[in-house]
Amino acid sequence: MTGSVFPTTPLIRLANCVLRPYHASDLDPMCAAANDPDIVRFMRDAFPSPYDREAGLTWLRICHVEDLPPSEGAKALPPAPTAAPPASKVPSPDLHLAICLLDGTFVGGTGLRAMSADGTDRYSREIGYWIGKEFWGRGLATEVARGLGRWALSPASGQLTADGQPLRRIEAGVYSENLASAKVLERAGYVREGVRRQGVIKNGQMQDIVIYGLITSDLEASQ
Template sequence: MADSTISDTVFPTTPIVQLERCVLRPYHISDLEPMCKAANDPLIVKYMRDAFPYPYDTDAGMTWLKICKAEGLPVEEKADEAKPAAPDSSPPAPSPEMNVAICLLDGTFIGSTGLRAMGPDGTDRYTREIGYWIGRDHWGKGLATEVASGLGRWALSPASGILTKDGQPLRRIEAGVYAENAASSKVLERAGYVREGVRRQAVIKNGVMQDVVIYGLVASDLEK
Protein backbone atom coordinates (compact mmCIF):
# COMPACT_ATOMS: atom_id res chain seq x y z
CA MET A 1 0.00 0.00 0.00
CA ALA A 2 1.04 3.58 -0.54
CA ASP A 3 2.26 5.66 2.39
CA SER A 4 -0.54 8.16 2.95
CA THR A 5 1.69 10.33 5.17
CA ILE A 6 4.08 11.42 2.41
CA SER A 7 4.19 15.16 1.83
CA ASP A 8 3.44 16.59 -1.60
CA THR A 9 5.97 19.36 -0.95
CA VAL A 10 8.87 17.26 -2.27
CA PHE A 11 7.31 17.21 -5.75
CA PRO A 12 7.04 20.11 -8.22
CA THR A 13 3.58 18.86 -9.29
CA THR A 14 0.84 17.16 -7.32
CA PRO A 15 1.05 13.34 -7.45
CA ILE A 16 -1.80 11.58 -9.26
CA VAL A 17 -1.02 8.03 -8.16
CA GLN A 18 0.89 7.24 -4.98
CA LEU A 19 2.44 3.80 -4.71
CA GLU A 20 4.51 2.11 -2.04
CA ARG A 21 7.93 3.30 -3.23
CA CYS A 22 7.18 5.85 -5.93
CA VAL A 23 4.62 8.33 -7.21
CA LEU A 24 3.25 9.17 -10.64
CA ARG A 25 2.84 12.88 -11.22
CA PRO A 26 2.42 15.39 -14.07
CA TYR A 27 5.60 16.57 -15.76
CA HIS A 28 7.36 19.79 -14.77
CA ILE A 29 10.03 21.78 -16.61
CA SER A 30 12.50 20.78 -13.87
CA ASP A 31 12.26 17.20 -15.17
CA LEU A 32 14.08 18.13 -18.37
CA GLU A 33 17.67 17.48 -17.26
CA PRO A 34 17.13 14.23 -15.26
CA MET A 35 14.77 12.90 -17.93
CA CYS A 36 17.25 13.47 -20.77
CA LYS A 37 20.06 11.95 -18.72
CA ALA A 38 18.05 8.80 -17.95
CA ALA A 39 16.42 8.40 -21.37
CA ASN A 40 19.62 8.87 -23.38
CA ASP A 41 20.48 5.19 -23.08
CA PRO A 42 20.69 2.68 -25.95
CA LEU A 43 19.40 -0.08 -23.67
CA ILE A 44 16.19 1.87 -23.12
CA VAL A 45 15.55 2.86 -26.73
CA LYS A 46 16.23 -0.72 -27.83
CA TYR A 47 12.72 -1.82 -26.93
CA MET A 48 10.81 1.43 -27.44
CA ARG A 49 8.81 2.47 -30.49
CA ASP A 50 10.71 4.39 -33.15
CA ALA A 51 9.03 7.60 -32.02
CA PHE A 52 11.25 7.47 -28.92
CA PRO A 53 14.27 9.56 -29.98
CA TYR A 54 17.92 8.64 -29.66
CA PRO A 55 20.12 10.41 -28.83
CA TYR A 56 17.68 11.84 -26.29
CA ASP A 57 18.94 15.41 -26.17
CA THR A 58 17.48 18.62 -24.74
CA ASP A 59 15.48 19.33 -27.89
CA ALA A 60 13.90 15.87 -27.70
CA GLY A 61 13.15 16.40 -24.05
CA MET A 62 11.53 19.80 -24.62
CA THR A 63 9.41 18.35 -27.42
CA TRP A 64 8.12 15.69 -25.03
CA LEU A 65 7.42 18.19 -22.25
CA LYS A 66 5.39 20.30 -24.69
CA ILE A 67 3.39 17.24 -25.72
CA CYS A 68 2.71 16.54 -22.05
CA LYS A 69 1.89 20.22 -21.37
CA ALA A 70 4.38 20.19 -18.53
CA GLU A 71 3.97 22.71 -15.78
CA GLY A 72 6.49 25.52 -15.60
CA LEU A 73 7.17 25.78 -19.34
CA PRO A 74 8.19 29.27 -20.46
CA VAL A 75 5.23 31.51 -21.23
CA GLU A 76 5.99 31.50 -24.96
CA GLU A 77 5.66 27.71 -24.99
CA LYS A 78 2.05 28.13 -23.88
CA ALA A 79 1.14 31.01 -26.17
CA ASP A 80 -1.69 29.10 -27.81
CA GLU A 81 -3.29 28.44 -24.45
CA ALA A 82 -3.38 32.18 -23.74
CA LYS A 83 -5.75 32.83 -26.64
CA PRO A 84 -9.36 33.20 -25.50
CA ALA A 85 -11.36 30.11 -26.34
CA ALA A 86 -14.57 30.32 -28.31
CA PRO A 87 -17.70 29.79 -26.19
CA ASP A 88 -18.63 26.13 -25.97
CA SER A 89 -21.55 24.89 -23.93
CA SER A 90 -20.73 21.22 -24.42
CA PRO A 91 -18.83 19.35 -21.67
CA PRO A 92 -15.13 18.70 -22.36
CA ALA A 93 -14.31 15.29 -23.80
CA PRO A 94 -12.27 13.07 -21.47
CA SER A 95 -8.58 12.95 -22.34
CA PRO A 96 -7.58 9.77 -24.20
CA GLU A 97 -3.99 10.03 -22.99
CA MET A 98 -2.06 10.23 -19.74
CA ASN A 99 1.68 10.84 -19.60
CA VAL A 100 3.33 11.17 -16.20
CA ALA A 101 6.72 11.15 -14.54
CA ILE A 102 7.75 8.35 -12.21
CA CYS A 103 9.51 9.61 -9.08
CA LEU A 104 10.85 8.08 -5.90
CA LEU A 105 9.34 9.24 -2.62
CA ASP A 106 12.22 11.70 -2.16
CA GLY A 107 11.31 13.38 -5.46
CA THR A 108 14.00 11.77 -7.65
CA PHE A 109 12.91 11.43 -11.29
CA ILE A 110 13.41 7.84 -12.48
CA GLY A 111 11.28 7.35 -15.58
CA SER A 112 7.99 7.74 -17.38
CA THR A 113 4.70 5.93 -17.80
CA GLY A 114 1.34 6.58 -19.36
CA LEU A 115 -1.84 5.39 -21.01
CA ARG A 116 -2.66 5.70 -24.70
CA ALA A 117 -5.99 5.39 -26.49
CA MET A 118 -6.20 2.56 -29.00
CA GLY A 119 -7.90 2.65 -32.39
CA PRO A 120 -9.32 5.79 -34.02
CA ASP A 121 -12.85 4.54 -34.60
CA GLY A 122 -13.94 4.07 -30.98
CA THR A 123 -14.30 0.29 -31.06
CA ASP A 124 -11.47 0.00 -28.51
CA ARG A 125 -12.63 2.93 -26.42
CA TYR A 126 -12.76 0.92 -23.17
CA THR A 127 -9.09 -0.04 -23.56
CA ARG A 128 -5.89 1.88 -22.91
CA GLU A 129 -2.36 0.79 -23.75
CA ILE A 130 0.17 1.17 -20.95
CA GLY A 131 3.78 2.11 -21.60
CA TYR A 132 6.69 2.70 -19.24
CA TRP A 133 10.45 3.05 -18.96
CA ILE A 134 12.75 3.23 -15.95
CA GLY A 135 16.26 4.70 -15.92
CA ARG A 136 18.99 2.06 -15.81
CA ASP A 137 20.23 3.19 -12.38
CA HIS A 138 16.96 1.91 -10.94
CA TRP A 139 16.63 -1.43 -12.73
CA GLY A 140 16.35 -4.66 -10.76
CA LYS A 141 14.47 -3.14 -7.84
CA GLY A 142 10.93 -4.09 -8.80
CA LEU A 143 9.92 -0.49 -9.51
CA ALA A 144 8.66 -1.17 -13.04
CA THR A 145 6.44 -3.93 -11.67
CA GLU A 146 5.10 -1.58 -9.01
CA VAL A 147 4.31 1.04 -11.65
CA ALA A 148 2.69 -1.35 -14.14
CA SER A 149 0.56 -2.88 -11.41
CA GLY A 150 -0.31 0.37 -9.68
CA LEU A 151 -1.16 2.39 -12.77
CA GLY A 152 -3.18 -0.44 -14.31
CA ARG A 153 -5.24 -1.03 -11.20
CA TRP A 154 -5.75 2.66 -10.60
CA ALA A 155 -6.90 3.23 -14.19
CA LEU A 156 -9.50 0.47 -13.88
CA SER A 157 -10.78 1.72 -10.52
CA PRO A 158 -13.38 4.42 -9.79
CA ALA A 159 -10.60 6.42 -8.09
CA SER A 160 -9.05 7.31 -11.45
CA GLY A 161 -12.13 9.14 -12.72
CA ILE A 162 -11.13 8.10 -16.25
CA LEU A 163 -14.23 7.83 -18.41
CA THR A 164 -14.76 7.18 -22.09
CA LYS A 165 -16.62 9.68 -24.24
CA ASP A 166 -19.83 7.80 -23.55
CA GLY A 167 -19.28 8.18 -19.82
CA GLN A 168 -18.14 4.63 -19.08
CA PRO A 169 -15.12 3.49 -17.04
CA LEU A 170 -12.22 1.67 -18.62
CA ARG A 171 -12.44 -2.11 -18.78
CA ARG A 172 -8.99 -3.13 -20.00
CA ILE A 173 -5.32 -2.12 -19.88
CA GLU A 174 -3.15 -3.66 -22.60
CA ALA A 175 0.59 -3.90 -23.23
CA GLY A 176 2.58 -5.12 -26.20
CA VAL A 177 6.13 -6.34 -25.60
CA TYR A 178 8.76 -7.26 -28.19
CA ALA A 179 9.26 -11.02 -27.86
CA GLU A 180 12.98 -10.69 -27.12
CA ASN A 181 12.32 -8.26 -24.25
CA ALA A 182 12.06 -10.94 -21.58
CA ALA A 183 12.58 -8.46 -18.73
CA SER A 184 9.46 -6.46 -19.63
CA SER A 185 7.43 -9.65 -19.98
CA LYS A 186 8.45 -10.62 -16.45
CA VAL A 187 7.47 -7.15 -15.21
CA LEU A 188 3.96 -7.49 -16.59
CA GLU A 189 3.49 -11.05 -15.39
CA ARG A 190 4.57 -10.11 -11.88
CA ALA A 191 2.21 -7.14 -12.06
CA GLY A 192 -0.73 -9.45 -12.71
CA TYR A 193 -1.18 -8.97 -16.45
CA VAL A 194 -2.22 -12.06 -18.39
CA ARG A 195 -0.25 -13.22 -21.43
CA GLU A 196 -2.92 -13.48 -24.11
CA GLY A 197 -1.15 -14.21 -27.36
CA VAL A 198 1.50 -13.31 -29.90
CA ARG A 199 1.33 -11.05 -32.94
CA ARG A 200 3.83 -12.85 -35.14
CA GLN A 201 6.32 -10.76 -37.14
CA ALA A 202 4.30 -7.67 -36.25
CA VAL A 203 6.97 -4.97 -36.02
CA ILE A 204 10.40 -4.12 -37.32
CA LYS A 205 12.92 -2.79 -34.84
CA ASN A 206 16.59 -2.18 -35.54
CA GLY A 207 16.10 -3.79 -38.94
CA VAL A 208 14.76 -7.03 -37.50
CA MET A 209 11.20 -8.32 -37.74
CA GLN A 210 9.90 -9.21 -34.30
CA ASP A 211 6.92 -10.86 -32.67
CA VAL A 212 4.92 -8.84 -30.17
CA VAL A 213 3.57 -10.53 -27.04
CA ILE A 214 0.22 -9.15 -25.88
CA TYR A 215 -0.63 -8.79 -22.19
CA GLY A 216 -3.92 -7.66 -20.71
CA LEU A 217 -5.37 -6.61 -17.39
CA VAL A 218 -9.16 -6.44 -17.25
CA ALA A 219 -11.50 -5.13 -14.59
CA SER A 220 -12.61 -8.62 -13.54
CA ASP A 221 -8.96 -9.53 -12.77
CA LEU A 222 -9.07 -7.10 -9.86
CA GLU A 223 -11.81 -9.14 -8.18
CA LYS A 224 -9.65 -12.27 -7.97
Protein backbone atom coordinates in the same frame (compact mmCIF):
# COMPACT_ATOMS: atom_id res chain seq x y z
CA MET B 1 6.41 13.05 4.18
CA THR B 2 4.35 15.76 2.55
CA GLY B 3 3.48 16.34 -1.08
CA SER B 4 5.72 19.42 -1.16
CA VAL B 5 8.61 17.42 -2.62
CA PHE B 6 6.61 16.95 -5.84
CA PRO B 7 6.22 19.81 -8.33
CA THR B 8 2.83 18.44 -9.44
CA THR B 9 0.17 16.66 -7.40
CA PRO B 10 0.62 12.86 -7.47
CA LEU B 11 -2.21 10.99 -9.16
CA ILE B 12 -1.23 7.58 -7.79
CA ARG B 13 0.82 6.89 -4.66
CA LEU B 14 2.49 3.50 -4.46
CA ALA B 15 4.71 1.86 -1.85
CA ASN B 16 8.02 3.02 -3.32
CA CYS B 17 7.12 5.65 -5.91
CA VAL B 18 4.46 8.06 -7.08
CA LEU B 19 2.96 8.72 -10.50
CA ARG B 20 2.32 12.38 -11.20
CA PRO B 21 1.85 14.76 -14.15
CA TYR B 22 5.02 16.00 -15.80
CA HIS B 23 6.55 19.37 -14.86
CA ALA B 24 9.05 21.66 -16.56
CA SER B 25 11.64 20.71 -13.92
CA ASP B 26 11.58 17.13 -15.26
CA LEU B 27 13.35 18.17 -18.46
CA ASP B 28 16.98 17.64 -17.46
CA PRO B 29 16.61 14.46 -15.35
CA MET B 30 14.30 12.97 -17.97
CA CYS B 31 16.76 13.59 -20.81
CA ALA B 32 19.64 12.21 -18.76
CA ALA B 33 17.77 9.00 -17.91
CA ALA B 34 16.17 8.45 -21.33
CA ASN B 35 19.35 9.04 -23.36
CA ASP B 36 20.51 5.45 -23.03
CA PRO B 37 20.61 2.80 -25.78
CA ASP B 38 19.40 0.15 -23.35
CA ILE B 39 16.24 2.22 -22.76
CA VAL B 40 15.40 2.87 -26.40
CA ARG B 41 16.16 -0.71 -27.47
CA PHE B 42 12.66 -1.95 -26.69
CA MET B 43 10.71 1.28 -27.14
CA ARG B 44 8.67 2.36 -30.13
CA ASP B 45 10.47 4.38 -32.79
CA ALA B 46 8.64 7.48 -31.54
CA PHE B 47 10.96 7.36 -28.50
CA PRO B 48 13.91 9.48 -29.70
CA SER B 49 17.51 8.38 -29.76
CA PRO B 50 19.59 10.26 -28.87
CA TYR B 51 17.21 11.75 -26.33
CA ASP B 52 18.46 15.32 -26.35
CA ARG B 53 17.04 18.50 -24.86
CA GLU B 54 14.87 19.22 -27.89
CA ALA B 55 13.40 15.72 -27.72
CA GLY B 56 12.57 16.30 -24.08
CA LEU B 57 10.94 19.64 -24.82
CA THR B 58 8.87 18.07 -27.58
CA TRP B 59 7.60 15.40 -25.21
CA LEU B 60 6.75 17.86 -22.45
CA ARG B 61 4.80 19.96 -24.96
CA ILE B 62 2.81 16.85 -25.89
CA CYS B 63 2.07 16.51 -22.19
CA HIS B 64 0.85 20.15 -22.10
CA VAL B 65 3.49 21.19 -19.58
CA GLU B 66 3.55 24.93 -18.95
CA ASP B 67 6.45 27.36 -18.51
CA LEU B 68 8.90 25.39 -20.62
CA PRO B 69 12.18 27.03 -21.66
CA PRO B 70 12.46 27.95 -25.36
CA SER B 71 14.09 25.65 -27.86
CA GLU B 72 17.69 26.41 -28.71
CA GLY B 73 17.87 29.00 -31.47
CA ALA B 74 14.14 29.67 -31.31
CA LYS B 75 13.08 33.21 -32.11
CA ALA B 76 10.81 35.10 -29.80
CA LEU B 77 7.24 35.05 -31.04
CA PRO B 78 4.41 37.41 -30.16
CA PRO B 79 1.88 35.95 -27.72
CA ALA B 80 -0.89 34.00 -29.39
CA PRO B 81 -4.38 35.46 -29.20
CA THR B 82 -6.46 34.05 -26.40
CA ALA B 83 -9.19 31.79 -27.69
CA ALA B 84 -12.58 31.58 -26.09
CA PRO B 85 -12.84 28.52 -23.86
CA PRO B 86 -14.86 25.65 -25.32
CA ALA B 87 -18.38 25.15 -24.05
CA SER B 88 -17.50 21.65 -22.83
CA LYS B 89 -14.16 19.92 -22.53
CA VAL B 90 -13.84 16.38 -23.85
CA PRO B 91 -11.45 14.37 -21.65
CA SER B 92 -8.23 13.22 -23.21
CA PRO B 93 -8.10 9.42 -23.63
CA ASP B 94 -4.34 9.45 -23.08
CA LEU B 95 -2.52 9.80 -19.78
CA HIS B 96 1.17 10.72 -19.39
CA LEU B 97 2.82 10.48 -15.98
CA ALA B 98 6.28 10.87 -14.50
CA ILE B 99 7.53 8.17 -12.13
CA CYS B 100 9.26 9.56 -9.03
CA LEU B 101 10.70 8.10 -5.86
CA LEU B 102 9.16 9.13 -2.57
CA ASP B 103 11.85 11.79 -2.14
CA GLY B 104 10.84 13.38 -5.45
CA THR B 105 13.65 11.93 -7.62
CA PHE B 106 12.60 11.50 -11.26
CA VAL B 107 13.15 7.89 -12.39
CA GLY B 108 11.09 7.36 -15.55
CA GLY B 109 7.77 7.63 -17.29
CA THR B 110 4.54 5.71 -17.74
CA GLY B 111 1.11 6.22 -19.20
CA LEU B 112 -1.97 4.95 -21.00
CA ARG B 113 -2.61 5.34 -24.72
CA ALA B 114 -5.86 5.04 -26.68
CA MET B 115 -6.00 1.90 -28.79
CA SER B 116 -7.78 3.44 -31.80
CA ALA B 117 -9.23 6.71 -33.02
CA ASP B 118 -12.76 5.57 -33.89
CA GLY B 119 -13.84 4.78 -30.32
CA THR B 120 -14.68 1.12 -30.85
CA ASP B 121 -12.29 0.09 -28.07
CA ARG B 122 -12.76 3.24 -26.03
CA TYR B 123 -12.72 1.28 -22.76
CA SER B 124 -9.28 -0.18 -23.51
CA ARG B 125 -5.87 1.42 -23.16
CA GLU B 126 -2.29 0.40 -23.90
CA ILE B 127 0.09 0.79 -20.97
CA GLY B 128 3.71 1.83 -21.41
CA TYR B 129 6.55 2.44 -18.98
CA TRP B 130 10.30 2.98 -18.78
CA ILE B 131 12.71 3.23 -15.86
CA GLY B 132 16.14 4.87 -15.93
CA LYS B 133 18.93 2.27 -15.77
CA GLU B 134 20.24 3.70 -12.49
CA PHE B 135 17.01 2.52 -10.86
CA TRP B 136 16.72 -0.95 -12.38
CA GLY B 137 16.48 -3.94 -10.06
CA ARG B 138 14.28 -2.26 -7.45
CA GLY B 139 10.95 -3.65 -8.64
CA LEU B 140 9.71 -0.22 -9.65
CA ALA B 141 8.48 -1.26 -13.10
CA THR B 142 6.40 -4.07 -11.60
CA GLU B 143 5.00 -1.72 -8.98
CA VAL B 144 4.08 0.83 -11.66
CA ALA B 145 2.51 -1.72 -14.03
CA ARG B 146 0.46 -3.18 -11.18
CA GLY B 147 -0.51 0.14 -9.62
CA LEU B 148 -1.42 1.95 -12.81
CA GLY B 149 -3.29 -1.11 -14.11
CA ARG B 150 -5.40 -1.38 -10.96
CA TRP B 151 -6.09 2.35 -10.96
CA ALA B 152 -7.08 2.20 -14.64
CA LEU B 153 -9.66 -0.52 -13.97
CA SER B 154 -11.15 1.40 -11.05
CA PRO B 155 -13.86 4.09 -11.21
CA ALA B 156 -11.09 6.72 -10.97
CA SER B 157 -10.19 6.09 -14.62
CA GLY B 158 -13.57 7.49 -15.72
CA GLN B 159 -11.82 10.82 -16.10
CA LEU B 160 -10.28 9.39 -19.31
CA THR B 161 -13.58 8.48 -21.00
CA ALA B 162 -16.17 10.80 -22.50
CA ASP B 163 -19.03 9.14 -20.58
CA GLY B 164 -17.18 8.89 -17.26
CA GLN B 165 -17.16 5.10 -17.27
CA PRO B 166 -14.13 3.17 -15.97
CA LEU B 167 -11.86 1.32 -18.35
CA ARG B 168 -12.40 -2.39 -18.90
CA ARG B 169 -9.06 -3.55 -20.31
CA ILE B 170 -5.37 -2.63 -20.14
CA GLU B 171 -3.09 -4.07 -22.79
CA ALA B 172 0.67 -4.23 -23.27
CA GLY B 173 2.68 -5.37 -26.28
CA VAL B 174 6.20 -6.58 -25.51
CA TYR B 175 8.94 -7.31 -28.04
CA SER B 176 9.68 -11.02 -27.91
CA GLU B 177 13.32 -10.34 -26.96
CA ASN B 178 12.31 -8.15 -24.02
CA LEU B 179 12.16 -10.91 -21.43
CA ALA B 180 12.57 -8.49 -18.52
CA SER B 181 9.42 -6.54 -19.43
CA ALA B 182 7.47 -9.77 -19.91
CA LYS B 183 8.42 -10.79 -16.36
CA VAL B 184 7.38 -7.36 -15.09
CA LEU B 185 3.88 -7.77 -16.53
CA GLU B 186 3.49 -11.33 -15.33
CA ARG B 187 4.52 -10.36 -11.79
CA ALA B 188 2.06 -7.45 -11.99
CA GLY B 189 -0.83 -9.81 -12.77
CA TYR B 190 -1.19 -9.33 -16.53
CA VAL B 191 -2.18 -12.40 -18.55
CA ARG B 192 -0.22 -13.52 -21.60
CA GLU B 193 -2.82 -13.76 -24.36
CA GLY B 194 -0.97 -14.43 -27.59
CA VAL B 195 1.70 -13.42 -30.09
CA ARG B 196 1.54 -11.10 -33.08
CA ARG B 197 4.12 -12.85 -35.23
CA GLN B 198 6.50 -10.50 -37.04
CA GLY B 199 4.43 -7.64 -35.69
CA VAL B 200 7.03 -4.86 -35.76
CA ILE B 201 10.37 -3.90 -37.19
CA LYS B 202 12.98 -2.57 -34.78
CA ASN B 203 16.58 -1.76 -35.64
CA GLY B 204 16.08 -3.32 -39.06
CA GLN B 205 14.83 -6.67 -37.73
CA MET B 206 11.31 -8.06 -37.64
CA GLN B 207 10.16 -9.07 -34.17
CA ASP B 208 7.20 -10.84 -32.67
CA ILE B 209 5.03 -8.93 -30.20
CA VAL B 210 3.76 -10.75 -27.11
CA ILE B 211 0.37 -9.43 -26.00
CA TYR B 212 -0.53 -9.14 -22.33
CA GLY B 213 -3.92 -8.06 -20.99
CA LEU B 214 -5.45 -7.09 -17.67
CA ILE B 215 -9.19 -7.02 -16.99
CA THR B 216 -11.21 -6.70 -13.80
CA SER B 217 -11.70 -10.44 -13.37
CA ASP B 218 -7.91 -10.88 -13.33
CA LEU B 219 -7.77 -8.60 -10.29
CA GLU B 220 -10.56 -10.51 -8.58
CA ALA B 221 -8.78 -13.80 -9.23
CA SER B 222 -5.57 -12.54 -7.64
CA GLN B 223 -7.21 -11.43 -4.40
